Structure formats: C-alpha cells, structure tokens
Amino acid sequence: xxxxxxxxxxxxxxxxxxxxxxxxxxxxxxxxxxxxxxxxxxxxxxxxxxxxxxxxxxxxxxxxxxxxxxxxxxxxxxxxxxxxxxxxxxxxxxxxxxxxxxxxxxxxxxxxxxxxxxxxxxxxxxxxxxxxxxxxxxxxxxxxxxxxxxxxxxxxxxxxxxxxxxxxxxxxxxxxxxxxxxxxxxxxxxxxxxxxxxxxxxxxxxxxxxxxxxxxxxxxxxxxxxxxxxxxxxxxxxxxxxxxxxxxxxxxxxxxxxxxxxxxxxxxxxxxxxxxxxxxxxxxxxxxxxxxxxxxxxxxxxxxxxxxxxxxxx
Numbered sequence: 001x002x003x004x005x006x007x008x009x010x011x012x013x014x015x016x017x018x019x020x021x022x023x024x025x026x027x028x029x030x031x032x033x034x035x036x037x038x039x040x041x042x043x044x045x046x047x048x049x050x051x052x053x054x055x056x057x058x059x060x061x062x063x064x065x066x067x068x069x070x071x072x073x074x075x076x077x078x079x080x081x082x083x084x085x086x087x088x089x090x091x092x093x094x095x096x097x098x099x100x101x102x103x104x105x106x107x108x109x110x111x112x113x114x115x116x117x118x119x120x121x122x123x124x125x126x127x128x129x130x131x132x133x134x135x136x137x138x139x140x141x142x143x144x145x146x147x148x149x150x151x152x153x154x155x156x157x158x159x160x161x162x163x164x165x166x167x168x169x170x171x172x173x174x175x176x177x178x179x180x181x182x183x184x185x186x187x188x189x190x191x192x193x194x195x196x197x198x199x200x201x202x203x204x205x206x207x208x209x210x211x212x213x214x215x216x217x218x219x220x221x222x223x224x225x226x227x228x229x230x231x232x233x234x235x236x237x238x239x240x241x242x243x244x245x246x247x248x249x250x251x252x253x254x255x256x257x258x259x260x261x262x263x264x265x266x267x268x269x270x271x272x273x274x275x276x277x278x279x280x281x282x283x284x285x286x287x288x289x290x291x292x293x294x295x296x297x298x299x300x301x302x303x304x305x306x307x308x309x310x311x312x313x314x
Contacts, residue, residue, distance in 0.1 A: 003077075003107045004084045009135055010115035011091035011124060015145040015172075017045040019115050020088060024055045032056050036082035040068065040090040058082070065093045074104045092131060095138050114139040118151045118171070125158050129249045136163045137252070144181070147171040155181060162247045162313050165208065185209060191220055195277065198224035203311040204245045207256045210280070214293040218282040222295070225303055226276050228268045229257060231287070239265040240287075241276050241295065243311045253310065259285050262297035273303045 008016045020037075023029045035057040039047075052059060058080050062068055076082070085107065089095065095112070103109070114135055121144070125132050136142060142160065144151060151171055155161075160169065161183045169181035187205040189196055196217075198206045203224060210217050226241040234240075242257025260278060278295035285294055 001083075001106060003082060003104075004110040005087065005103065005107050006085070006110055007087045007089050007095065007112040008115065009089040009091055009095065009112065009139070011117070011120075011128075011131075012041065013044050014091065014117045015115040015143070016088050017043050017047060018145075019113070019143060020086060021048060021051060024051055024057065030055050033083040034058070034081065035084050035086060036060065036076055036080050037086045037088065038062065038068070038076070039088045040065075040093065041088070043088075057086075065090070065097070068093075068098075068102070070099075070102055070104065073102065073107070077104045077107075091135065094131070094134055096134055111141065112139045113141045113143065115143045115145060118144045118147045118154070122154050122158065125248075130251055133163065133249060133251050136160060136167075139164065139167050142167050142169045144169070144171045147173050147179075152181065156183060159248045159313055161185060162204075162208065163252065165212065185212075191217075194221065196220055196222045198222055200225065200243075200306065200308075200311050201314060203243050204247070204256065204313045207242070207245065207258070210258065210293045214280070214282045214291060217280040217293060219280070221277065221279050221298065223275065223277040225273065225306065226257075227255075227271050227273055227309075229255065229270050230265065230268060234265075234287070236266045237261055237263055239268050241274070244309060245311045245313070247313050256311075258293050258295055259287055260295040260297050262300060264300075273305050275299075275301045275303045 008020055010016050033056065035055060037057050037059045039059060039061045047059070060076060144155065162185065171179045171181050185205065185208055187202055187209040189198065189202060189206060226243060229240045231240065239260050239262065240257035241260045242255055244253055245256040246253045276297060277299045278297045281294050281296060282291060283294045284291050
C-alpha cells in the first residue's frame with residue numbers, strides 16, 4: 001500500500017499550522033483517513049486538537065533533525081499504521097539533507113508546500129538566503145500569507161518565479177482573499193531577424209524561456225557566447241553549451257545549458273569559450289527526459305572569456 005507524505009515547511013510563524021488545519025477541514029483533502037502528523041517544531045500557534053481528533057489524526061513530535069530517520073519512521077508505521085503522513089517540517093532544517101532511504105517502503109512524498117510570511121520575507125531573504133533559497137527551490141507550492149499591496153513587487157524583485165518555475169504561487173490576504181501569483185518571464189528578443197543575437201544580459205531569460213517554450217524558437221537561428229561541456233555518456237556528436245547563471249544570490253549559481261549537435265563535439269574541451277551560431281529545433285532528447293530545444297550548430301568560433309562570466313536574471 002502506498003502511503004502519501006505531505007511536507008509543510010517554512011520559517012517559524014510563517015503560517016504552517018494554520019494552513020495544515022485549513023486542509024484538514026477541506027472535505028476534498030480529508031475523508032477520515034488515518035493520518036500521522038509529525039511535528040518538528042514548537043510553533044506560536046497550537047493545533048486545534050478537537051479538529052485533529054475529528055480528522056482521525058495522530059500527532060508525534062520530534063525536536064532534533066537526526067531523529068527524523070528510517071528507524072523512527074518505520075516504528076511509526078508499525079505502531080500507528082497511517083494511511084497518509086503530514087510533516088510540519090522545521091524551517092531551519094534543509095530538506096536536501098534527508099537521506100534517500102529515509103522513508104519506509106511504500107512511503108512516497110506527494111507534495112511539498114512552503115508557507116511564507118509576506119511581511120518578513122524580504123528580511124529573511126536578505127539575511128538567511130542560505131536557508132530560504134533551497135526551501136523555495138525544492139517546493140511544489142509556495143503560499144505567501146498576510147499579503148498587502150506591495151507583496152507582488154517583493155516577489156518579483158526577489159525573483160521567486162525564477163528560483164522555482166514549476167511551483168504554484170499563491171497570495172493570501174488578511175481579508176480572506178486568495179490570488180494566484182502570475183508573472184511573464186518571456187525573453188524580449190526580436191525573432192524576425194535572420195540571426196537572433198542573445199547578449200549576456202539576455203541569456204538567462206532566453207534560456208528559461210526556451211526550456212519552457214522550446215517550440216517558440218524552433219526554426220530560428222540564434223547566436224550567443226557560451227562555454228562547452230560534455231557529460232559522461234553523451235553521444236559523440238553531442239555537447240552542451242551554456243552559461244553560469246545567478247538568479248538571486250551566490251547559492252543559486254548553476255550552469256544553464258542546452259543540448260547541441262556538431263560533428264566535432266568529441267574534440268571540445270570542457271569550460272572552453274565559443275561563440276555559437278545554431279538553428280534551434282524542438283526535439284526529444286534523453287538529457288531533457290522529454291522534448292526540448294536542440295541546437296544544430298552552424299558555426300563554433302573560439303572566443304575570449306568575458307570580464308564577468310556570470311549571467312544574471314534582469
């Protein structure tokens with residue numbers, strides 16, 4: 001039997017407890033299943049234990065991250081025999097620290113939700129980015145609580161959508177209103193040109209746009225400065241071309257690369273600089289685990305490393 005596990009993470013007083021109680025009251029989520037709730041911190045808001053009893057919910061508290069391990073969870077599974085598991089995760093613990101074999105057989109993480117207090121988000125982001133960034137990056141849903149008229153600008157300025165392009169983002173207001181946060185991330189490029197030049201300033205937005213909407217660029221020829229890389233197992237005529245991109249802070253710098261095809265791919269050295277001109281096609285490729293932009297290289301000219309080799313999201 002598969003046991004779904006739901007993680008709720010966020011800093012103290014971000015609204016985790018209130019959000020969990022709201023879904024326990026939702027008949028579309030809770031139909032009396034035997035639920036094990038593992039609480040990993042003492043929040044300022046206590047659970048409504050009457051609601052927990054009505055929801056057939058058993059609460060188990062732990063204080064130390066090392067106690068959240070396979071042995072503890074298997075004991076909970078044998079003792080309580082839950083049909084699903086809710087984890088109120090401590091925001092100061094990184095989900096990325098969990099070992100792959102932490103969960104008992106049959107336990108599957110279905111969803112991770114991160115709650116954020118909109119009033120303190122900017123301050124936390126500036127001073128605790130090392131905790132905030134991986135929290136936002138690893139989640140399936142981000143819920144901003146206690147929003148006001150300036151929250152949208154803060155979310156945009158902190159590039160939350162760029163940190164996590166797949167997560168649903170919701171904004172909840174004190175008056176009970178809820179709103180889906182939407183933001184256009186399209187690259188502002190002139191696709192009518194024979195060769196679409198992608199500057200260092202435009203590369204990050206183009207990359208994310210091309211990965212999300214590869215069909216938009218199919219048939220167009222692009223040109224940009226890049227570094228080359230050949231992962232192990234890549235076909236002899238294939239390589240990756242990209243740039244190191246920083247979305248919001250040093251912790252999130254990553255190599256944003258697209259798949260390329262060229263007969264001399266096997267001769268390329270990792271981290272060498274080139275100006276690449278290539279036609280974009282929308283194709284299946286194993287590295288994408290599906291469809292994506294594949295660049296058929298027309299020319300590959302050696303180039304100099306720029307003074308600043310990081311591309312930034314505008």
